[in-house]
Amino acid sequence: MMKKYQFAAAGLAVAIGFAAQPAMAGDPKSCASVHVAELGWTDIAFTTGVAQVLTESLGYKLKSDLLGLDVVYQALKMGKLDVFMGNWRPIQNEQFKQYFDEGSLDVLGPNLLGAKYTVAVPTYVADAGVKSFADLAKFGDRFDYKIYGIEPGSNQPLIDAVQKNEFGLGKWKVVESSEQGMLTQVDKAYRKQKWIAFMGWEPHAMNVDYNITYLSDGDDIFGANFGSSDVYTLSRKGYAQQCPNIAKLFQNLQFKVEFENHGIQAMLKQGKSATAAATEMMRKNPDLVKTWLNGVTTLDGQDGLAAVRKKIGS
Structure with missing residues (x-):
């Protein structure tokens, strides 16, 4: 009888051991x-x-x-x-x-x-005096009064700011295209050291490929800390x-x-x-x-x- 009880206890211990291990769940096939x-x-x-x-x-x-x-x-x-x-x-x-x-x-x-997500300029432009949104209007002709954006719907806060003439940007135009279209313009300008303002964000390769500066004072448009x-x-x-x-x-x-x-x-x-x-x-x-x-x-x-x-x- 002792051996019988021993075998029974051993079997129970094995069963408990299996039960204690977490079951792998997965998902129903409808989720595939x-x-x-x-x-x-x-x-x-x-x-x-x-x-x-x-x-x-x-x-x-x-x-x-x-x-x-x-x-x-x-x-x-x-x-x-x-x-x-x-x-x-x-x-x-x-x-x-x-x-x-x-x-x-x-x-x-x-x-x-x-x-982060806000307007940026090449650092050589920032070094020439454009470090904030308020600085843009001072040099409007250097930028041809344009800020390059991405897809329609993604630039609306900036468009609203232009329409309200915030920072004296009433004469400016937000040029909407696509991420690649905008980056093509940035690359062309950067290679020739021309002035350009554009929608910048991180993470993105633009932060590795170019030396850029995000403009300050845009908290009311994109949020605090450079559109953090x-x-x-x-x-x-x-x-x-x-x-x-x-x-x-x-x-x-x-x-x-x-x-x-x-x-x-x-x-x-x-x-x-x-x-x-x-x-x-x-x-x-x-x-x-x-x-x-x-x-x-x-x-x-x-x-x-x-x-x-x-x-x-x-």
Whole structure:
């Protein structure tokens, strides 16, 4: 009888041991496709490239659409998009206040702290006397009364300031095009040491490629500390409840400014695709990748970190 009890106790101990180990979760198959949006901004293209490498390593399929900012918020509200990684705060939270007030989308958390977004000039222009918004009007003819912007919808605070004649900018024009269109103008001017004012932000390769100065005194337009911003990840309503594993990955995805600056530079100067640049930067930053995969599995519940390391070859 003693042996029988011993075997029974041993079996119970094994059962308890198995039960005590955490179960790998994964997601239902309905979550296998992840629909995200980009704006044509290289920083979001790069972070989306990181997300694509990670999600596809985990057995998901990521689809990315190029949309205008207004359309992105409406698509999230309607449930047409799963995730958007480009919620620059505070500027977008003021511009799209109604969506946050009505609770028509969810906030998964920050993906970058310490970004900035405001008007910039080459440092040789700053050294000549243009260091603040108030200085622009003094040298309007040198700039041809133009400030180069990016996609329509992304420059609205500056357009509003011009229309209100803030800082004496009433005669000026905000030239809207695209990120690449604006950077082409910056590059041409910089090479010839000509004067140009443009929308600048960090993280971006422009901070590595050029010596630029962000203009002061624009707090009322872009926010304090040179448009100091934090970038957040948004999702459609209820996404984290329906697809908790992949939502956990997006909640974990927090970047560093230098990481993005150099990843973006690999895209713009070396011609790498977003996923190739992402893979290169992830290989160089294995500890960061490890934090992203904390508590995240593959779609079918296997070891997420092992799957990613196998994919990127680290």
